[in-house]
Amino acid sequence: MRKLLRGFLINLQFFTAIPVHLELPMDKPHLKSAVQAFPLLGLLQGGIYSGIFYLLLEYTPFSNLAAAFLLWLMSILLTGGIHLDGWMDASDGYFSYKDQPKRLEVMNDPRTGAFGVISVIVLLSSRFLFIYEITVHVQVESYLMIAAIPLLSKSVMGLLLLTVKSAKKEGLGALFQSAATLKDLWTYIVYIIGFIAVMLLFDNAFNYFSILLVTTFVILLIFRRKAMKWFGGITGDILGAAVEGTELFLWMTLWLLHYFVMA
Numbered sequence: 001m002r003k004l005l006r007g008f009l010i011n012l013q014f015f016t017a018i019p020v021h022l023e024l025p026m027d028k029p030h031l032k033s034a035v036q037a038f039p040l041l042g043l044l045q046g047g048i049y050s051g052i053f054y055l056l057l058e059y060t061p062f063s064n065l066a067a068a069f070l071l072w073l074m075s076i077l078l079t080g081g082i083h084l085d086g087w088m089d090a091s092d093g094y095f096s097y098k099d100q101p102k103r104l105e106v107m108n109d110p111r112t113g114a115f116g117v118i119s120v121i122v123l124l125s126s127r128f129l130f131i132y133e134i135t136v137h138v139q140v141e142s143y144l145m146i147a148a149i150p151l152l153s154k155s156v157m158g159l160l161l162l163t164v165k166s167a168k169k170e171g172l173g174a175l176f177q178s179a180a181t182l183k184d185l186w187t188y189i190v191y192i193i194g195f196i197a198v199m200l201l202f203d204n205a206f207n208y209f210s211i212l213l214v215t216t217f218v219i220l221l222i223f224r225r226k227a228m229k230w231f232g233g234i235t236g237d238i239l240g241a242a243v244e245g246t247e248l249f250l251w252m253t254l255w256l257l258h259y260f261v262m263a
Contacts, residue, residue, distance in 0.1 A: 007033025086240020
């Protein structure tokens with residue numbers, strides 16, 4: 001349990017802007033615990049998003065537009081933009097239309113290219129649209145589904161990490177990949193079952209979550225295939241792009257649910 005807590009704190013240091021002023025061990029057992037705690041990090045993020053969203057809509061005079069903007073902004077600030085950086089680097093690499101080694105070289109370039117800038121504008125503007133329209137049709141189950149989005153995206157990150165070979169021998173992705181195996185992800189099943197148990201307390205929440213879960217599985221299969229085809233494996237940047245891409249599609253799915261299922 002202590003290792004899992006330290007692994008969770010490692011995740012806070014690496015993947016969020018939350019200050020953790022501790023010197024944590026970076027040996028393989030603790031990095032394995034960090035991988036096992038990826039969904040817990042997502043659940044924390046989702047809980048913060050949902051809590052802030054609820055408070056803004058129910059206890060402040062802010063308009064739906066203002067509430068949507070503040071939640072959108074929080075989704076950027078809480079992670080420190082680390083996954084957005086991966087999204088931009090992966091976009092630059094992909095749109096270079098070069099072979100796999102050249103794409104990896106482009107991704108390693110510290111300069112951001114035009115395609116990286118364009119792709120992040122499209123991603124962030126789309127996310128804002130989805131969040132705003134959800135505020136207009138918000139229901140009790142909406143807050144639970146918002147909490148589920150980072151939980152599922154961080155689960156995708158862990159599954160990609162341990163089911164796709166590394167494209168590089170060094171880097172953040174290779175560091176975490178060397179510390180864990182696929183069998184160590186049994187904790188993910190526990191987290192999902194626990195979340196489902198909570199869903200069963202609310203009308204129709206399980207049905208909505210099931211749709212998000214199926215969407216996540218499809219996205220995982222697509223990312224696994226494209227990571228190998230386009231880049232020859234995964235890197236830290238590709239994992240960050242996968243998190244952002246998964247969350248974008250889940251926000252879109254939740255937006256569509258509010259129009260065609262939850263309305």
